[in-house]
Amino acid sequence: MHGSKGPARGYNHDMHVWSLFLRCAALFLALAAAPHARAAVPMDERQALHLLSRLGYGPAPGEVARVRATGAHAWVDSQLAPPPLPPYLAMRLRELADAHAPPGEAVLLLAIASPRQLEEVLANFWLGWFSAGQAVDADALRDALRPHVFDRYQDLAGQARARGLRLPVGGEHAALRALARHFVDAPPPAMLRTLARVWDASGGDQRAVLRQLLTSRAFLAPAQWNSRRKDDFRFVASAVRASGVWVEYVAPLGEYLRQPMGRGEREAFVERLADGGFSLGRAPPQPQRYASSAPPMRATVTPDASQGMVSQPGPALMEAPTPSAIARAAAEARSVPADPERLRILLRSADFQRY
DSSP: OHHHHHHHHHHHHHHHHHHHHHHHHHHHHHHHHHHHHHHHSOOOHHHHHHHHHHSSSOOOTTHHHHHHHHOHHHHHHHHHSOOOOOHHHHHHHHHHHHTTOOTTHHHHHHHHHOSOHHHHHHHHHHHHHHHTTSOOOHHHHHHHHGGGTTSBHHHHHHHHHHTTOOOOTTHHHHHHHHHHHHHSSSOOHHHHHHHHHHHHHHTSBHHHHHHHHHTSHHHHSGGGTTOSBOOHHHHHHHHHHHHTOOOSOOGGGGGGTSSOOOHHHHHHHHHHHHTTOOBOSSOOOOHHHHSOSSOOEEEEEOSOGGGOEEEEEOSOOOSSOOHHHHHHHHHHHBOOOSSHHHHHHHHHSTGGGBO
16 A cells, blocks of 8 residues: 555656646746737837827828837837838939029928938938038038938038038037937936947947937837927928828928918918818929920921911920910829818817927
């Protein structure tokens, strides 16, 4: 009898050990899966809006949902290594340059239509930093700085020096503090110390510094959401982006940016945008684009002078678009939002005036 209890006790002991092992394994697997479970939960909609508004010029339709699904870190990384400009936008920028368009027109077009939103925000920030208190061709300096906003600080500073500008006092760490304040209200000292370490260790590599800054708790904190009032440029750009209309031609928007926009001017802008009163879809018709495929008629003298002047085909293109071509282009260019009333409500809201 006593001999029969030994194996039973051994069996029970083994089962207890296996049971304990399986419980530990289950706990380990649950803990290992926990981060993935948390990552699968969409981020707060207001945080996604904060990212799109502070790192760019506000969301276009559908972008908040995409950022929520992607997550903050992944979206920041996508802006730190952005896609190339769409071909139509690159072509339109070349047209503006060739036509010597008014200053600021290309900047507004990029703020509205470029997928490289963070790049535009940074180009404007560094323009202000390096040109403060100095006479400068703003568009030329911005264009020179834009390709280097994710490079080293010294690459940016070199572009300013090449144009004879004095660098701001305070050195690189002054630039770092200004960069942090551009994105974060009252940056905490601990965050600034961390950013300084990243700056020094990377030799001022802006991509590394920005990744640390824009994924920090201080930047993503709810206290930062919608904490700033939009200036006129940001209001116009974000409103057009929110409308979802196709944009190639921004000259009609310029009249609202020549003078400060009060409440009445903003209201008038919202109403015109919602009504489709801006033709933003394409530039005005050009002779080469809208001329008839048939040569124009030109008066020539026939050998028989008694026949007088007769109309014969000539080799020249028409010097101006026909009225029908202009009307057709205007109809195609009319920019009507998908849901005008909903757009009015959004753009008139107190929250939309902030970012």
